[in-house]
Amino acid sequence: ALRQNGPGRLYMIWGAEDYLSEQYYSELKKLCLAEDDEFSFRRLGERDFTAQKLAEAVDSLPFLSERTLVEVRNVDLNKLDEADEVTKILSDIPNYCTVVLINDNTFEPDKRLKLFKAILKNGVEIHTTSQSGDALIRWIVKRFAASGKSIELSAAQRLIAVSGDLMNRLIPEIDKLAAFTKGERVTVDDVNAVAHHIPEAVVFDMTERMANGEYSAAINLLGELLSDKNNEPIMILAVLGNQMRRLYAARVAIESGLGADYVMSTCAIKLEFIATKLIASARKMTSPQLVRAVELCAETDYAMKSSGEDSVSLLRECVLRI
Numbered sequence: 001a002l003r004q005n006g007p008g009r010l011y012m013i014w015g016a017e018d019y020l021s022e023q024y025y026s027e028l029k030k031l032c033l034a035e036d037d038e039f040s041f042r043r044l045g046e047r048d049f050t051a052q053k054l055a056e057a058v059d060s061l062p063f064l065s066e067r068t069l070v071e072v073r074n075v076d077l078n079k080l081d082e083a084d085e086v087t088k089i090l091s092d093i094p095n096y097c098t099v100v101l102i103n104d105n106t107f108e109p110d111k112r113l114k115l116f117k118a119i120l121k122n123g124v125e126i127h128t129t130s131q132s133g134d135a136l137i138r139w140i141v142k143r144f145a146a147s148g149k150s151i152e153l154s155a156a157q158r159l160i161a162v163s164g165d166l167m168n169r170l171i172p173e174i175d176k177l178a179a180f181t182k183g184e185r186v187t188v189d190d191v192n193a194v195a196h197h198i199p200e201a202v203v204f205d206m207t208e209r210m211a212n213g214e215y216s217a218a219i220n221l222l223g224e225l226l227s228d229k230n231n232e233p234i235m236i237l238a239v240l241g242n243q244m245r246r247l248y249a250a251r252v253a254i255e256s257g258l259g260a261d262y263v264m265s266t267c268a269i270k271l272e273f274i275a276t277k278l279i280a281s282a283r284k285m286t287s288p289q290l291v292r293a294v295e296l297c298a299e300t301d302y303a304m305k306s307s308g309e310d311s312v313s314l315l316r317e318c319v320l321r322i
Contacts, residue, residue: 007031007067009093010123011100012116018105019167020128025102032069032098039063042070049075051085058089058097070099077101078110087118099123105166130165133271139167140174144186147178151186157273158191162201165271169198199231203239204277207247210322211281222319226312233311234304237318241297244322248290250275250282293322 007028013021033040042057049072057070080086093099101119109116119125131139137156144151151159163173173195177186180194202225209218225231246267253262260275269275282290300318304311 002027002031007098008124009095009098010090010119011098011126012109012119012123013100013102013126013128014107014109015126015128016105017128017130017166017168019171020131021102021105021126024126024128025100028098028100029069032065032067034065037064040065040068042068044070044072044075046074046076051082051089054086055089058093058099060097062096066096068097070097072099072101074104074107075101076107077103077115078113080115083113083115087115090115091118091122093122130270131167133160133273136160136165136167136271140170143171143174144178147175148184149178149181149186150184151177152188155186155188155191157271158188159195160271161204161274161277162191162197163195164198164200199225199236200239200243203236203243206319207240207243208277208281211247211284213284219319222316226315233315234301237297237301237304237315240319241294241301244290244293244297246278247282247285248287248294250278251285251287251290254279254282255287296321 002024011028013025015021040060040062042060044053044057054070054072057068060068062068077086090099109119111117111120130136137153137160140156140159141151159170159173159177163170177190177194181187181190202221206218206221206225209215209221222236225236226233246263246269249266250263253259253266256262260272260279263269263275263278264272267275267278269278296318300314303309303314307314
C-alpha cells in the first residue's frame with residue numbers, strides 16, 4: 001500500500017518486532033526524502049520533544065524533496081504533559097509533511113487516550129508483531145543463503161525455540177552460526193552448540209525433561225539459569241509459571257479433543273511446532289499435576305514478594321515440588 005499510494009501524513013509504528021518497524025520506516029523515509037536531503041528531515045527525541053518544537057517541525061517547508069519528514073522517536077506518548085496541544089498538531093498536518101511516531105519494542109499505546117484516537121483517525125497504525133512460523137522460517141533460510149549456507153527445517157525450528165522469534169535477536173545468532181558451521185548445511189547440533197539460549201527456551205527444555213521423568217537433567221538446567229547473574233529468580237519463576245499454564249492449556253486441549261490450534265490461540269503462540277511440543281509434554285502429565293504446578297508457581301511468587309526468604313531457595317523448592 002505504501003509503494004502504491006505513496007506516503008501519508010501520519011504514521012504510528014510500534015510493536016515487538018522492531019526489525020520490521022525499522023524496515024518499514026526505512027521504506028517510508030526513502031519515499032519522503034530525496035537522497036542526501038537532510039534539510040527536509042526533522043528528528044525529535046525523548047530529551048528535546050515539546051509541542052512547540054513539533055509544531056515548528058511540521059510547519060517547515062521541504063527543500064530538496066517534495067515532502068518534509070518529521071521523526072518522533074521513543075517519546076512516551078502515554079504520558080505527555082502537552083497531550084492536548086500535540087493532539088491538535090497531529091490532527092492538522094499539512095499535505096507536504098509526513099510525521100512518523102516510532103517507538104522501541106517495549107512501548108504499547110493506551111488507545112483510550114484522546115491523543116491515540118486522533119492518531120488512528122488521521123493516520124496509519126503499523127503494529128509489527130513477531131512473525132508466524134512459515135514466514136519466519138523462510139526469512140531465516142534467506143538470511144543463511146545470503147551467507148552461503150543452508151539450514152535444515154528442524155535446525156531452523158530449534159533456532160527459533162532456543163533464541164526466540166524476534167528477528168533482531170535472531171540476526172546475530174544466524175551470523176554466528178554461519179561463521180561457526182564448517183559445512184554448507186546448518187544442523188540441530190550446530191544450533192545447540194552455538195546459539196544463545198534465552199531463559200524461556202531453557203525453561204521449555206526443563207519442563208520437557210520433567211515430563212519425561214528426567215529430573216536430574218531438569219535440575220541441571222535450573223542450575224544453568226541461576227548461574228547467569230542476569231537471570232533474577234523471580235523472572236525465572238515468571239517464565240516457569242507461564243510455561244506451566246501453557247502446559248495446562250495443552251492438557252485441556254487433549255482432554256477436550258482439541259488440537260494445536262486451540263493451544264496456539266489460548267496461549268498466543270504463533271508457531272505450530274511449539275504448540276505440538278507442548279501437547280507432547282502435556283500427554284505425559286495429568287491435569288491435577290499441572291493444576292498443582294500452576295498453584296505452586298503462584299504460591300512461590302507470593303512468598304518471594306512477601307516472606308523475605310531467599311528467592312533462589314524458594315525457586316529451587318518450587319521446581320523440586322513440581
